[in-house]
Amino acid sequence: MPKHWKDAFRECGLPWKDTFSFSEPISITNLSELKDFLDAVQITQCLLRPFFEKEDYPLVERGELLPSFESDFFEYKDLPGFSLVAFERELQYFSEIFQFDILHSLMDVTFKADGYACPLESCTIEQNVETIQNRIPRKFHELFKEEFGKVDTSVLDYYPQLLPYILEMDRAHVLALDSSGFFHLAGVYGSFPSDLDPEIKRFGLRAKKFEVGNHKKYEQNRLFVYHYLMELYGFTICSERRTSSALFSRRLHKAGEKFMVRVLGQTDRVITTISSTSTKRRYPTVEKIALVQVDEDQSEVIRRLEEGGFFVDRKRHVVILRVTYTQHKFNPENVRQERALSVTKQEVIHPITGRSIDDLNIIKDTTNMILRLNDIVRGEYIGHITYKRIELVENTDTEEKRLKFLYSWLSKHQRRIISYSDEFYANVVRVLEGYLYDAEKEEAFDSYKALYHDVQFRYNYIEQARKIMVLERLKKRKIKGEKIPYAEMLEQSVDILQELRFDITTYFEELVASMISITEAILNDRYLCRNYITKRDDDLSEYGLGIKKEYGKLVSLLDDIKAIRKARNKSIEGFDL
Numbered sequence: 001m002p003k004h005w006k007d008a009f010r011e012c013g014l015p016w017k018d019t020f021s022f023s024e025p026i027s028i029t030n031l032s033e034l035k036d037f038l039d040a041v042q043i044t045q046c047l048l049r050p051f052f053e054k055e056d057y058p059l060v061e062r063g064e065l066l067p068s069f070e071s072d073f074f075e076y077k078d079l080p081g082f083s084l085v086a087f088e089r090e091l092q093y094f095s096e097i098f099q100f101d102i103l104h105s106l107m108d109v110t111f112k113a114d115g116y117a118c119p120l121e122s123c124t125i126e127q128n129v130e131t132i133q134n135r136i137p138r139k140f141h142e143l144f145k146e147e148f149g150k151v152d153t154s155v156l157d158y159y160p161q162l163l164p165y166i167l168e169m170d171r172a173h174v175l176a177l178d179s180s181g182f183f184h185l186a187g188v189y190g191s192f193p194s195d196l197d198p199e200i201k202r203f204g205l206r207a208k209k210f211e212v213g214n215h216k217k218y219e220q221n222r223l224f225v226y227h228y229l230m231e232l233y234g235f236t237i238c239s240e241r242r243t244s245s246a247l248f249s250r251r252l253h254k255a256g257e258k259f260m261v262r263v264l265g266q267t268d269r270v271i272t273t274i275s276s277t278s279t280k281r282r283y284p285t286v287e288k289i290a291l292v293q294v295d296e297d298q299s300e301v302i303r304r305l306e307e308g309g310f311f312v313d314r315k316r317h318v319v320i321l322r323v324t325y326t327q328h329k330f331n332p333e334n335v336r337q338e339r340a341l342s343v344t345k346q347e348v349i350h351p352i353t354g355r356s357i358d359d360l361n362i363i364k365d366t367t368n369m370i371l372r373l374n375d376i377v378r379g380e381y382i383g384h385i386t387y388k389r390i391e392l393v394e395n396t397d398t399e400e401k402r403l404k405f406l407y408s409w410l411s412k413h414q415r416r417i418i419s420y421s422d423e424f425y426a427n428v429v430r431v432l433e434g435y436l437y438d439a440e441k442e443e444a445f446d447s448y449k450a451l452y453h454d455v456q457f458r459y460n461y462i463e464q465a466r467k468i469m470v471l472e473r474l475k476k477r478k479i480k481g482e483k484i485p486y487a488e489m490l491e492q493s494v495d496i497l498q499e500l501r502f503d504i505t506t507y508f509e510e511l512v513a514s515m516i517s518i519t520e521a522i523l524n525d526r527y528l529c530r531n532y533i534t535k536r537d538d539d540l541s542e543y544g545l546g547i548k549k550e551y552g553k554l555v556s557l558l559d560d561i562k563a564i565r566k567a568r569n570k571s572i573e574g575f576d577l
Contacts, residue, residue, distance in 0.1 A: 002351050005048040009040040012354030020161040028183045031088050031260050041160050046080040047291050060290035062363040065323050067341040069236040071389040080167045081266035083245050086175040088258035100190035103128045103154045105178035128153050135189040136168045154184045192248035203229050207330045231340035232327050234272045234286040249274040253284045283327040292321045295368050301360050310348050320349040339415045370427045376405045377435040399444045403451045410458040418465045460506040467496050471518050490550035497557040512565050519558045
C-alpha cells in the first residue's frame with residue numbers, strides 16, 4: 001500500500017528517477033507498451049493524486065462500472081480531466097481527419113554534421129514550447145517557460161512533468177511515432193470530429209429501429225439508438241468530450257487504424273480506453289480504470305488483497321480496478337436487445353508494482369446484488385442514484401425514495417436479472433414481491449400511485465422477458481446446456497405461451513415481437529415439419545401424434561397472441577387519429 005501518491009508504481013519497471021522524471025530515456029515503439037506507460041503516469045497523477053490530496057474524493061461506486069452506464073449528475077470541476085489519441089504510425093498533418101496543433105520531434109528535423117548540432121534543434125524546441133504555452137491558461141505561462149524553455153517537450157521522458165499542464169487544456173493531446181519509430185508527444189489542443197447525427201441515423205437504420213421518412217418511429221427509438229451506440233464505446237449519453245471520443249474511435253476503427261483513444265471525465269472519475277486490438281473485430285476494445293471500494297462483506301476478497309498489498313487505502317478497502325468489456329452486435333430478436341456491453345474481465349492493479357490479478361469478482365457478485373436489493377426495500381441503503389436520468393435521490397429513508405431506488409435498480413440490472421440463474425431470480429422475486437405486495441404498505445403506496453406503477457411496470461417487463469429468454473433457449477432445444485427432445489421443446493413452449501398470453505395484459509411491443517418471431521422459428525423447424533407435421537396421422541407413432549398435438553396447441557396460442565397484437569395496434573392507430 002503506498003503511503004503517498006508519489007510512491008505509486010515505483011516498481012512497475014519504468015526507470016523512475018523521481019516523481020516526474022526518469023534516469024534513462026523512454027523508448028516506446030508499440031501501443032501496448034505505450035498503454036502500460038500511460039497507465040502508470042495517469043493513474044498516479046489523475047486518480048491517486050487527487051485521492052490522497054482530497055479528503056472527500058468521490059470514489060466510483062462498483063455498480064457504476066456495470067453496463068448499462070448511468071448519466072452523471074455532478075461535475076467535479078476541481079478533479080483532472082483529459083482526452084488523448086495515439087496512433088501507431090507517423091502523422092501526416094494535412095491528411096489527418098481531425099484538427100490539432102502539431103509538435104515536432106527532434107528526430108524528424110535535426111541531424112548531426114561534423115559533431116555540431118543543427119541550429120534547427122533550438123528552433124524546434126522553442127516552437128514546441130510556444131505551441132503548448134499558447135494552449136494553457138495565461139497564469140501558467142511564465143512557470144511553464146521557466147520549466148520547459150530549454151528541453152524537448154515532445155519526448156516521453158518529460159510526459160509526467162508535462163501532464164499537470166496538459167490537464168489544464170480543454171482539448172485532446174496527440175501521441176504518434178516519429179521517423180525513428182518511437183512514440184512522442186505529437187500534438188496538443190486536438191478536436192475530435194463528432195458526426196453524431198449521421199452516425200445515429202445510419203446505426204438506427206441498420207438496426208431497423210428507423211425507417212427513412214418515418215418521423216414517428218425515429219422519435220420513438222432515437223434515444224434507444226443513441227444510448228446503445230454510445231454504450232458500445234463505453235459511455236452513456238454524456239459530455240461532448242466523451243461523446244466525441246466515442247465517435248472518433250468508431251471512425252478510426254472503421255478506417256482500420258491502429259489507435260488508442262483515452263479519456264478521463266471530471267464527472268465519472270474513470271479513465272476509459274478505446275483501442276484497436278484487431279481489424280477483424282467488429283468493435284474496438286473498451287476498458288475502464290477507477291478507484292473503487294471493495295464491499296466489506298467480501299471478506300475472502302479483502303483477505304487476498306491485503307496479503308498481496310493491493311489496497312490503495314486499507315482502512316477504506318480502496319483499490320485500483322480495471323474492467324474490460326465485450327460489445328454485442330444488436331439483435332432485435334434478442335430479449336436483451338438493449339445489451340450493448342458486458343463485463344469480460346476485472347483486474348485489481350497493484351499500486352506499487354503495477355501487476356494485476358484477475359480472478360476476483362469485485363463488481364458482479366450476485367450475493368451483493370441481493371443484499372443491496374434487501375437494503376433498498378428495508379430503507380437501509382446509504383448512497384445515491386439518478387432517477388430517470390433527471391433527479392438525484394439520496395438514501396432510502398422514505399417510501400418515495402425507496403420506490404425510486406427500486407425503479408433505478410431494476411432498470412440498471414434488468415438484463416442481469418433476466419439472464420442470471422434461477423436461484424438468483426427466485427431471490428429477486430422473493431424480495432420484490434415481499435415489498436411490492438405487502439398489505440401493510442398499501443396505504444403508503446397509494447400516495448405514490450404513478451411511481452408504484454412504474455416499478456410494477458419494470459418488474460412485469462423483467463418477468464415476461466425472462467420467460468421469452470427461456471423460449472429462445474427452447475428454440476435451440478437446449479435447457480441448462482442439455483439437449484432436449486422435440487416433444488419436450490413443444491410442451492414447454494406451450495406452457496410458456498399460455499402464461500404469456502395472460503401476462504401481456506401489460507403489453508410490451510418489443511417482447512411480443514420477439515415472442516412471435518421465436519415461436520414462428522420453432523414452428524418452421526424443417527426437421528420437425530418434415531418428420532411429424534406434414535405426415536398423415538396414420539403414419540405416425542404415438543410419440544409422433546403427441547408432437548403433432550402440441551404443435552397444434554402452439555399454433556393456436558400464437559394466433560391468439562397475434563390477434564391481441566393486431567387489436568392493440570388498431571386501437572393505438574384509432575387513438576392517434
